[in-house]
Amino acid sequence: MPKPTLQKTSIEVNGQSIPVKVYREHRRGIRFAIGKKTAILRMPNHLPTDLQQKEWRRFTNWVEKQILARPGSENVYGRIYKDGELLKVGKRQYQIKIETTSNKTHAGNIHNGSLIILRIAQGSSEQQKKKATQHLLSRLVAQDFKPEITRRVGELNHLYFQKTINSVNLKYNRSNWGSCSTKNNVNLSTCLLFAPDDVIDYVIIHELAHLVEMNHSPRFWGLVENAMPDYNKKEKWLKENWQTCVF
Numbered sequence: 001m002p003k004p005t006l007q008k009t010s011i012e013v014n015g016q017s018i019p020v021k022v023y024r025e026h027r028r029g030i031r032f033a034i035g036k037k038t039a040i041l042r043m044p045n046h047l048p049t050d051l052q053q054k055e056w057r058r059f060t061n062w063v064e065k066q067i068l069a070r071p072g073s074e075n076v077y078g079r080i081y082k083d084g085e086l087l088k089v090g091k092r093q094y095q096i097k098i099e100t101t102s103n104k105t106h107a108g109n110i111h112n113g114s115l116i117i118l119r120i121a122q123g124s125s126e127q128q129k130k131k132a133t134q135h136l137l138s139r140l141v142a143q144d145f146k147p148e149i150t151r152r153v154g155e156l157n158h159l160y161f162q163k164t165i166n167s168v169n170l171k172y173n174r175s176n177w178g179s180c181s182t183k184n185n186v187n188l189s190t191c192l193l194f195a196p197d198d199v200i201d202y203v204i205i206h207e208l209a210h211l212v213e214m215n216h217s218p219r220f221w222g223l224v225e226n227a228m229p230d231y232n233k234k235e236k237w238l239k240e241n242w243q244t245c246v247f
Contacts, residue, residue, distance in 0.1 A: 011064075017077075018038075020063075022042075024044070026044075028044060029044075039063045076246060079247070080130060087137065090193055090194070097118065101122060103121055109140065110143070116137065116141075118136050139172070149188065153204050164184055165184055167184075171187055172190050180207040188204070191246055194244060199237050201228065
């Protein structure tokens with residue numbers, strides 16, 4: 001009979017539910033990690049049940065320390081918003097109004113430039129509300145910022161690359177900060193809007209350089225460095241602060 005295994009999917013830290021993935025692999029050691037979508041526990045196959053439980057306790061303590069070590073990191077997997085709460089994105093601040101409606105779908109809009117009204121479908125679970133709120137806020141804030149971001153993409157392109165741009169898009173994407181397609185579409189994550197202006201400029205320059213070199217060759221990095229000599233500092237900021245850039 002196979003040994004029982006952990007079936008945990010989340011842990012609680014300061015009232016926040018932190019999603020967890022447990023991987024059992026052909027490996028010797030135990031590994032903990034904070035991923036962009038979940039906290040991750042990797043352990044050997046066929047680990048005895050008592051050792052599984054021991055490592056789970058050690059893992060949960062480690063995750064809690066990681067989450068609480070940096071202000072704002074408790075929201076790394078998405079905030080839980082309350083009616084009347086304030087949301088600060090870059091230099092802009094919004095007040096959030098949450099309404100429950102009898103509609104079957106979720107909707108929202110920005111009123112007078114600073115009030116975000118969210119209409120959440122009645123009967124939604126807490127997880128559904130959280131996910132809907134994240135995506136609505138991302139979409140609405142993206143609409144508000146898009147003219148400014150599009151203008152900045154055009155300015156940096158004119159200064160350093162002079163390439164044709166088909167479109168500039170802001171999307172809720174946590175797997176990368178940006179991308180550039182062969183059709184000359186520049187895509188940026190809405191999570192980037194929480195970063196400082198010079199860091200946003202770096203990601204824009206990075207994607208614009210792909211209009212010249214669709215790879216990460218030495219020539220590509222030379223283009224980036226020519227436009228922003230201290231780009232390494234911006235990359236470091238993203239690696240150290242990505243946990244705070246989330247709706």
